[in-house]
Amino acid sequence: MTSNQAEITTPLQKLADKRFEQAGIEVWVKRDDLNHPLIQGxxxxxxxxxxxxxxxxxxxxxxxxxxxxxxxxxxxxxxxxxxxxxxxxxxxxxxxxxxxxxxxxxxxxxxxxxxxxxxxxxxxxxxxxxxxxxxxxxxxxxxxxxxxxxxSNELAVAGFESVIKQLNQQCKGWTDLFCAVGTGGSLAGLAKYASINQTIWGVASLKNADYLKPQIQNWIGSSKQNWRLLTEFHGGGYAKSNSEIVLKTKQFESQFQIPLDPIYTAKLIFAFNTLLETNHFKSGQKIILYHSGGLQGCAD
Ligand SMILES: Cc1ncc(COP(=O)(O)O)c(C=O)c1O
Missing domain, CATH: 3.40.50.1100 (Rossmann fold)
Structure with missing residues (x-):
């Protein structure tokens, strides 16, 4: 990665699943895990x-x-x-x-x-x-x-403008995006550049993450309320997991052939699945799951 390296457009991969049809929703994964082998997502x-x-x-x-x-x-x-x-x-x-x-x-x-x-x-x-x-x-x-x-700082937040630009070109009318949260910098960046009609759902990978909210709003730099922080899907805390998360990860990876990391994106998929199974989504929603990488941490 050089500082002036041209931005590559990563694929937006549509997921096919009967459960999405039944709910009347469309679902994609933004494959930013493919943007660089080591400086991923x-x-x-x-x-x-x-x-x-x-x-x-x-x-x-x-x-x-x-x-x-x-x-x-x-x-x-x-x-x-x-x-x-x-x-x-x-x-x-x-x-x-x-x-x-x-x-x-x-x-x-x-x-x-x-x-x-x-x-x-x-x-x-x-x-x-x-x-x-x-x-x-x-x-x-x-x-x-x-x-x-x-x-995470203001320049990091500004780096997400190009992600939103890509998504707006790749998927007209998307309504929701789910991303994993550690410090909240990525969530802030995505919310800052998304429109007020697009909701960014952050899934906290750590326990008791509510304390991140004021900082996230601060990074967004306005009172824009197009984001939510989901704090109940951490599976026991940062770098911890449970059997349900492990099961959902395996199912997702084998169904869609998309690898997940256990610390962040596994919890993102767990949250999305739980909301789907509890009929949280409304017909017509166009949902993007943001794959933020982290896969280099899975290999020794
Ligand atoms: C793979 C992956 N996803 C998501 C996050 C969370 O990003 P943020 O700290 O901007 O919330 C991280 C943070 O390190 C990460 O490595």
Whole structure:
């Protein structure tokens, strides 16, 4: 990925299922998992304008934050590797410093792409929101462009304008879009550029995610209310799951031959299925399931 790399149009794949016919709805998957092998899905959109900004500011190193399963960590490392830039990841969990056995495929991949890690205990990791600590890091790494956890900031949000443009061209009259939520940056970006007649449904992959709402509205930058956050489909919490989610994932993957990641898109499909089974949808709805990638985290 170079900062001025042309945007590729990913497929919008229509799903055929008798249950959709019975409900009178049409359903597609936006295959943004196919936009890049390593900087996949929403990550591509969130990083693109940030990389441009770093370049314009003469910074050629990225420093960011994440948990052991953060696809953002893997994507940042890969984007820097492609450009020959160093990258630094501040990772939650000081136990990982000595226990390499516990490293996720995501961390291993980021390391292969040259990311240097600093492992933090939980209280220190909370400092990532404190400006004084961020200023201190900036002094320690003067050439680094600091990206928040999950890569979510205003430039990341702006990166989704092109996704909405593609969707409006690919599917006239779509009414609803479902996306997975970690920090809410992608949901904010999709809602910001969608019209008020299009509803963006975010499916939180973590527990008690209501606290994200003010930040999401803030990123949208207006009082636009074309979005909802669904907080009851996390399956036990971030990076956790349950037998129902695992079953729905397997069914979806074998029915449509579309791979899902267990942390984000599996919960998105679980939420969509639950709403379908409880007759939540109205005839005439044209629904898009946004595949945000994350598949690189599934391989070791
Ligand atoms: C595959 C995938 N989908 C969705 C998300 C959630 O994105 P956001 O943090 O913008 O809510 C992430 C976040 O890391 C992700 O990796």
């Amino acid at each position: 929403n990550k591509w959109h969130k990083l693109r304008l940030n990389l441009q900004q770093a370049e314009q500011q003469g910074q050629s190193q990225l420093l960011t934050f994440g948990g052991a399963y953060s696809n953002h960590i893997a994507a940042t490392a890969a984007a820097c590797y492609e450009r020959g830039w160093p990258s630094i990841g501040f990772i939650r969990g000081d136990e990982l410093a000595t226990n390499h056995q516990a490293w996720s495929p995501t961390l291993k991949q980021a390391q292969r792409h040259g990311m240097q890690f600093e492992f933090l205990d939980r209280p220190s990791y909370r400092l990532r929101h404190h400006q004084a600590w961020l200023d201190h890091l900036q002094q320690r790494f003067p050439n680094a462009y600091l990206l928040p956890e999950g890569g």
